[in-house]
Structure formats: structure tokens, C-alpha cells
Amino acid sequence: MSAAPSADFLAALHEYQPLVRRVCRLYCQDADDRQDLFQEIVLQLWRAWPRYVPQPDAKLSTWLYRIALNVAISNLRQRTRRPASVGLEDEAARYLAQSTENSAYEPEETAALYAAINRLSDVDKAFVLLYLEDRPYDEMADILGITQNNVRVKMHRVQEKLRKQLVHK
Amino acid sequence: MELDDLRRQWQQPEPAATPALTPTQLDALRKGHTTGLVARMRRNARLEAGFNGLIGLGCLAVLPYAHDNLLRAYAGLTLVLVIILVVFYYRVLGVLGRMAEPTGSVRGHLGTLAQGLRQLLRFYYRLTLASGPATMLVVWGVMLGRMAARGQFKHWQMSVFIGVLVLLMAALTQWLVVKFARWYVQRLYGRHLDRLESQLRELNEPAM
Secondary structure: OOOOOOHHHHHHHHHHHHHHHHHHHHHOOOHHHHHHHHHHHHHHHHHHHHHOOOEOOEOHHHHHHHHHHHHHHHOOEOOOOOOOOOOHHHHHHHHHHHHOOOOOOOHHHHHHHHHHHHOOOHHHHHHHHHHHOOOOHHHHHHHHOOOHHHHHHHHHHHHHHHHHHHHOO | OOHHHHHHHHOOOOOOOOOOOOHHHHHHHHHOOOOEHHHHHHHHHHHHHHHHHHHHHHHHHHHHHOOOHHHHHHHHHHHHHHHHHHHHHHHHHHHHHHHOOOOOOHHHHHHHHHHHHHHHHHHHHHHHHHHHHHHHHHHHHHHHHHHHHOOOOOOHHHHHHHHHHHHHHHHHHHHHHHHHHHHHHHHHHHHHHHHHHHHHHHHHOOOO
């Protein structure tokens, strides 16, 4: 890895940092874990950057999502072990209290949905993330390495799981 | 509330947006240790390979000056073990290098990680199987050689007794070492492998 980051990497990182932050937000509830994951993703992006070849039919965001999700899902990190079920709703509510002033929904509803998302598996969370990020099915398929048809079916199943969780809450 | 409703809020910038990383912060990040297990395994494998290299150099340094045949045999056998270990670490680092590349699709990356971990588990297990007898050969060989040199095997009954005892001890040690290695490697990497395989199954599941 080169000693200093190139200007184009810094520019790309500046542009896409919110994307990386959103991935961390979805996968980690604890602020320290989120920061650890953010650093790990940025480090992997920096290492991979020299091998990134821009192609007319491939978006930079697709490449970034792949790396960010690979780091978040494979999760072969030494995380501090914390009880997974503690504070999920609190964390979601805390975040939402800052960001839902103009929302048509009650913060509790949003917090419940966040909590339901947090109970999904890491793979299911990837579908949710890409859906929330408004990625088209062909790009989702490209990022995840499965067919578009499979993406549609699994997306539908994930939505069903969330509905069931919210009903049974 | 459904995902579609959440999507409208999701991409709004965070209220307390974190400022962009500066080159200085990035440099500090690069110098800091990565928290990734693969990176840690690579660091450890490099350190162990380096340590083995040093032992090998030590053996090479001892060999020309060793007048004692047993010491020479000991250094020679250790050197052979070191060479085997260097080949082992070369292969381990190759596998870890492939595992450290996260640019492929999620399914592809998970597949590479699972395959890599399976290979590493096999490597470690085979190394334990092979190095157990080799180590015992070195240790017991030196000990028995010294006893023979001191003329402690004058009676054939004594020689047979010691031979059987050595074989039993060797078999027991090997059995314990293999049991421990299997448990230890499974404890270290088994749960990661289980999780990766379960994630792969989630993605591989045929769309019905």
C-alpha cells in the first residue's frame, strides 16, 4: 500500500463516505463497533484502490458497496462481545429522535422497524441496505453475486420477515 | 411502517455528519492495526515463518561446528522440520492472501473465505499429524542415542523394554496432540467457518 492516499482516492472517499457510514450504521449498534467497522472498510478500500479499474458499464458505487458489505458481512473481526438484544430500540430511537422531525411516522414505529432489521441475519441486512439505498435489482445482483430473479425473491422474503416481526411485536 | 417508508428517511444525511477524513487521519489509520481476523492471521503467520527462519539459520550455523554426531543429527533433523514449516507457511500465506481480497461479489467473497478457512484447517491438522512423529523422532532419538552412547543398553531385555515404553509414550503423546489440535483449531476457526457456510447457504438458496 502506498504511503500516502492518492488525490482521486481522497475525492472518492469524500464523496462516498456517507455511504460507508450508512453501511456501518446498519450493521453495528454500538458506536465503538461502528467506528471500528468504518475504519476497517476505509482501510480495505484504500488497499484495493490501486487495483480499481474504472469501466464504462460498472459504477464506482457498486465496487464500494461490494467491499463495504464484504467487510461488514464476513465480519471476521475481533469484536467486543456485547449482548445483541440490549439497547437496539433505544439506539434506533436515539438516532431517530434527531432525524425524524419531518417524518409522517411516530418515532416508535420507526424504532420498531429498525429493531426488526437488527434482528435479521447479516445477509438479509445486505438486501435491506441495498433496498434502502435505492439500488436497482441488476446492481444488487452484481454486488451480491446472485441472479436478479433470486434478488427479487429474497427481497420479498426479507420484507415478509420484517412484516411478521412487526406484527408479532 | 414498511421499508419503502423508511427509504425516504434513510438517505438523509446524519444530523451530526462526521467530517471527511484527512490524509493525516488516513495515515494514522494505515499505521494502526487492522481488526480483521485474516489480517491478524497473516501477521501471525509472517511472524511464525520469520521465527522458523531464524531457527533454521541457527541450525545452519551450528552444523559445521558440531563435533558431536548426535548434535549434528539433531540440528539436521530440526533443519528438515524448519524447511517443511517454511513450505507450510508459504502455502498458508498464499491462502490468506486470497482471503484478504474483498473486491469480489458478496457471494464470491464468502465462498473464498469459507474455502480458505477449510484449507487452513486441513493444513494445520495435517501439519500436526506430520510434525508429531517427526518431533518425537528428534526428541526421543537424541535421548536414546545418548543413552546408547553411554552404554546403557547392555541387556537386550532392557532395550526391548525401553523401545516398547518409547513407542507407547509416542503413541499417547501423538493421540493427545491430535485431539488437542483438532479442538484448538475448531475453537479458533470453526465457528467462523460455520457462520460463513450458513451465510453462503442463505445466498445459495434456490429461488422458489
